[in-house]
Amino acid sequence: MKVTPECFPCFFSQAVRTCRHLGLEDQQIWDVLEAVHHRLSDINREATPSRIGKDVYHLLSEKTGIVDPYEAVKTSCTQKALALYPDLKRKIRASSDPFRLAVRAAIAGNVIDFGTGKDLDLQKDIEANLQLELAVDWTDELRTLVEKARHILYIGDNAGETVFDRLLIEELEKPVTYAVRSAPIINDAVEKDARLAGLHEVARILPSGSTLPGTELKDCTPDFLEIFRSADVIISKGQGNYECLSEETGPLFFLLKAKCAAVARDMGVRQGSLVLLRSRLFDSIRSL
Secondary structure, three states, rough: OOOOHHHHHHHHHHHHHHHHHHOHHHHHHHHHHHHHHHHOOOOOOOOOHHHHHHHHHHHHHHHOOOOOHHHHHHHHHHHHHHHHHHHHHHEEEEEEHHHHHHHHHHHHHHOOOOOOOOOHHHHHHHHHEEEEOOEEHHHHHHHHHHOOOOOOEEEEEEEEEEEHHHHHHHOOOEEEEEEEEOOOOOOEEOOHHHOOOHHOOOOOOOEOOOOOOOOOOHOOOHHHHHHHHHEEEEEEEEHHHHHHHOOEOEEEEEEEEEOOOHHHOOOOOOOOOOOEEEEOEOOOOHHO
16 A cells, blocks of 8 residues: 555654654654655655655654654553453453454554554443444455465554454464564564564564565565465554555455545545454465
8 A cells, every 4th residue: 555645644643643752852753744744745655654654753753863752652552451451351252252352353453543643541442342343354264264274364554453463363272373573563572572463372472574655575684574475364453464465466355444544535434433444465375
């Protein structure tokens, strides 16, 4: 997915929001915005939004000297999600269709995203999103391929959301590699965030090599690429991963909430929709 005109005001909003989060004074924020404006004035319009987002957040780090501005927030969000885990686990196990409810929980967890600027009441938002119907629903096909799979690649998104990913991974009952970012970017999960969520107990955690708020294959490690090319099922969480992988071929399923208009339009759904979307270049030959 290429960057769109709507992305540009979003980049400025994210810069301001992060500066306010860090307690910067107005003059410091103006300096940051001037630098962002300069960086965006010569942008590659063929790039993904995640690629441009990396430039903006790395610029913020250069200006402030703070590598991981959301580190404390990520830890807090994961702890809040862990507090919800036991009750959700019980509901899934008591459900007439545990797999489907675990899928819904994983998608509901994608409400956690500090790049969108939405206030979050985690318990309330999770409960509300669990009640929504999926606008696009390939759950049954995902289930069929999981049953045949020898190995599954699960590409994570945000810290805290990792806990809800764990609920789904526990229902897959197959060997899973859980991919995370290789360096902090916004509130995306790195290895320590995944471990705090307990994912090391149910999957192999693998830093992908990506330092974007998404996963572009050209940035990824040989180890990740080998698994991406050989996995029987690939579960990709969140908008950033969709932006980067929507034109890739493979047994790819995208699980996310369409939180911005550009992503929703690209997927052909209304903004705010929950989706389990099969890739437009879907190829399941590995599982046959």
